[in-house]
Amino acid sequence: xxxxxxxxxAHKLAEIGKILADxxxxxxxxxxxxxxxxxxxxxxxxxxxxxxxxxxxxxxxFAAKSGIPSLADDSGLEVDALDGRxxxxxxxxxHADGLPPDVQDxxxxxxxxxxxxxxxxxxxxxxxxxxxxxxFPDGTAYTFRGVANGLILGCPRGTGGFGYDPLFYDRGIGRxxxxxxxxxxxxxxxxxxxxxxxxxxLRECAAExxxxxx
Numbered sequence: 001x002x003x004x005x006x007x008x009x010a011h012k013l014a015e016i017g018k019i020l021a022d023x024x025x026x027x028x029x030x031x032x033x034x035x036x037x038x039x040x041x042x043x044x045x046x047x048x049x050x051x052x053x054x055x056x057x058x059x060x061x062f063a064a065k066s067g068i069p070s071l072a073d074d075s076g077l078e079v080d081a082l083d084g085r086x087x088x089x090x091x092x093x094x095h096a097d098g099l100p101p102d103v104q105d106x107x108x109x110x111x112x113x114x115x116x117x118x119x120x121x122x123x124x125x126x127x128x129x130x131x132x133x134x135x136f137p138d139g140t141a142y143t144f145r146g147v148a149n150g151l152i153l154g155c156p157r158g159t160g161g162f163g164y165d166p167l168f169y170d171r172g173i174g175r176x177x178x179x180x181x182x183x184x185x186x187x188x189x190x191x192x193x194x195x196x197x198x199x200x201x202l203r204e205c206a207a208e209x210x211x212x213x214x
Contacts, residue, residue: 001202002027004034006062006072009101011162012191016071019186019195023202034066051075051088051131052143059135067137071198075130075191077164079152081123082115090163101162109156109167116152124152128168128177130190132198142201146193150177161185 005028007013013030020026048054054074063070076090086093086108094107116124128148135141148170156166158178165177170188177185186192 001025001206002029002068004028004062004066004068004070005030006058006070008032008038009162012073015182015186015189015191016073016195018182019192020199020202023199024206026202031062036062036065040065049088051129052133052145054088055131055133056135056141056143059133060139060141063135063137064139069134069136071132071134073130073132073191073194075128077112077126077128077168079112079116079124079126081119081125085115086112105163109164112152112164112167113154116154121151121154126150126152126168128164128190130194132191132194134198134201144194144197144201146190146195146197148177148188148190148193 003026005013005016008031013028017028020028048057051074055072058072058074059070062072074088076087078084078087090108091104094104094111096104096107099107127150130146132144132146133141134144150171151169153167153169153176156178157169157176158166158180160180160182161178165185168177169175170177170180173180173184173188177189180188
């Protein structure tokens, strides 16, 4: 089954591709591979109040545009000491639109540390949230949620991952997400949990179609 992943992020596409690698017959492409203009991508990024609303709107937009099932996710960081911010604004937290992704990440992390200031370690609890949406050209959509709990450190650690990974400390494994291997991160991350649920759903759909064809 061909499926469009509504992203231009090489990091995100690689993570999703690994998680969905065992879904039989699934062929992934991204917005770049599908030759979707960036202007169209912006029209598919209208911001709503929740991760679910954003993910579904984006997935439906690209499913209708491409004519094939489309996967989109909306994800972000919720920090308890900041009343859940940056939340759905995680990517644009430092208002650094138009800059290279690595520069945006650095500025977002600096903004987060600035706002937390002298907040004690015990009050730096946070969670990564990912909602994946699978939409079909007829408008039918399904959502899958993943959550990873952790703490925000006072300074970055590690060189892997992206986004807030250098600051996001996983207490269960004793390292930041930026210190994990890609395999470890997929196993423990919010995106891994959400897209493993997508994979289970797609495998069930494939099995049901196979049964019906017999």
